[in-house]
Amino acid sequence: xxxxxxxxxxxxxxxxxxxxxxxxxxxxxxxxxxxxxxxxxxxxxxxxxxxxxxxxxxxxxxxxxxxxxxxxxxxxxxxxxxxxxxxxxxxxxxxxxxxxxxxxxxxxxxxxxxxxxxxxxxxxxxxxxxxxxxxxxxxxxxxxxxxxxxxxxxxxxxxxxxxxxxxxxxxxxxxxxxxxxxxxxxxxxxxxxxxxxxxxxxxxxxxxxxxxxxxxxxxxxxxxxxxxxxxxxxxxxxxxxxxxxxxxxxxxxxxxxxxxxxxxxxxxxxxxxxx
Amino acid sequence: xxxxxxxxxxxxxxxxxxxxxxxxxxxxxxxxxxxxxxxxxxxxxxxxxxxxxxxxxxxxxxxxxxxxxxxxxxxxxxxxxxxxxxxxxxxxxxxxxxxxxxxxxxxxxxxxxxxxxxxxxxxxxxxxxxxxxxxxxxxxxxxxxxxxxxxxxxxxxxxxxxxxxxxxxxxxxxxxxxxxxxxxxxxxxxx
Numbered sequence: 001x002x003x004x005x006x007x008x009x010x011x012x013x014x015x016x017x018x019x020x021x022x023x024x025x026x027x028x029x030x031x032x033x034x035x036x037x038x039x040x041x042x043x044x045x046x047x048x049x050x051x052x053x054x055x056x057x058x059x060x061x062x063x064x065x066x067x068x069x070x071x072x073x074x075x076x077x078x079x080x081x082x083x084x085x086x087x088x089x090x091x092x093x094x095x096x097x098x099x100x101x102x103x104x105x106x107x108x109x110x111x112x113x114x115x116x117x118x119x120x121x122x123x124x125x126x127x128x129x130x131x132x133x134x135x136x137x138x139x140x141x142x143x144x145x146x147x148x149x150x151x152x153x154x155x156x157x158x159x160x161x162x163x164x165x166x167x168x169x170x171x172x173x174x175x176x177x178x179x180x181x182x183x184x185x186x187x188x189x190x191x192x193x194x195x196x197x198x199x200x201x202x203x204x205x206x207x208x209x210x211x212x213x214x215x216x217x218x219x220x221x222x223x224x225x226x227x228x229x230x231x232x233x234x235x236x237x238x239x240x241x242x243x244x245x246x247x248x249x250x251x252x253x254x255x256x257x258x259x260x261x262x263x264x265x266x267x268x269x270x271x272x273x274x275x
Numbered sequence: 276x277x278x279x280x281x282x283x284x285x286x287x288x289x290x291x292x293x294x295x296x297x298x299x300x301x302x303x304x305x306x307x308x309x310x311x312x313x314x315x316x317x318x319x320x321x322x323x324x325x326x327x328x329x330x331x332x333x334x335x336x337x338x339x340x341x342x343x344x345x346x347x348x349x350x351x352x353x354x355x356x357x358x359x360x361x362x363x364x365x366x367x368x369x370x371x372x373x374x375x376x377x378x379x380x381x382x383x384x385x386x387x388x389x390x391x392x393x394x395x396x397x398x399x400x401x402x403x404x405x406x407x408x409x410x411x412x413x414x415x416x417x418x419x420x421x422x423x424x425x426x427x428x429x430x431x432x433x434x435x436x437x438x439x440x441x442x443x444x445x446x447x448x449x450x451x452x453x454x455x456x457x458x459x460x461x462x463x464x465x466x
Contacts, residue, residue: 007344008344011339011344012347015351026366030365031369032368057380
């Protein structure tokens, strides 16, 4: 009686042990190095395995994230919250490179830029751009209708009461959604660590810029000539900083006659006082 | 030699596992949207089926029969198949990441493919010897691959054809499968 009971238990146990041991051994021998970020990312995801991201399940999406193939905000279920967590995990490792953030290179606020007309259409930049190119005199600047604000999954870009969108450098993950959405292409990625930016996107000639905006780049090239690092280039009636060489000396910020270059002049004063 | 050929042919055409024995219907319907994935699935199943046939044969005649444990056949075989699939997955992941990527989620799914358990149990029922077992396992897998690839080919065309509204999608796929099954019945007189 006991024998009848124990024999199958014994043999099935032996078989189980054999296969289990074999698999345990095999998992050591055939161990594949997995990106350590992948399990972390997997925990940050909702775990619904819905496939909404286009990958077969959260696991596969986490692996793709770790490999940098999937977009940070690719999970439609988790939304901004999950995307933030994912960005945190990936951001820590991305610090080795330069952290980039989006920047609206336009300072054409209601005070600075002249209105050419009134716009009464759908409050969407793309619509407005098709209809009339926007209400502002400058055809290259921010229209301030907030399309970027609505596509941002991180709540990191907002149209201020001044009429121009501004990026929150803390929240921005450089996902590029606003850059794609902006019909004026006035948003670009800049290194988060740099503080000097040419805030103008106008490719108009100096005279036209002057007529439509008080803080536009008029193409005088004073910044180009004065830059000690020769890191400002000039093309299409617009000056452009090559961020790699920029030492944030603030000279261009001081020299620009239209104050189209934003920087930290207080830094300059500090260093002068120190000298 | 003729014997082995008959076993092979019978497993592939006459007693096709999917279309005559109705085993492994799940992957047959689930992984047959594209010919490419169907071929991948077929390859993985072939690999597992042949290995599972061999190992279950050894287990049956070295462990279960001598100790009068024939009634543990099902659970013991499932144990073998599950471990085997795990093992195969590890080996493929290590040796060929590309193949691992291509097979993807279908690889672990083979664990629950009843065609694999079916071939193992049929091997014992038909009282094949070891060589015959291998041939039967291989034939069954080739039959499975043949059926799923043919079906995927038809489904790829179905996507772009003008199907009556109520039959769109899965219903027409099931109809196709049944017609294929009937077509394969024609092989009954072959042997």
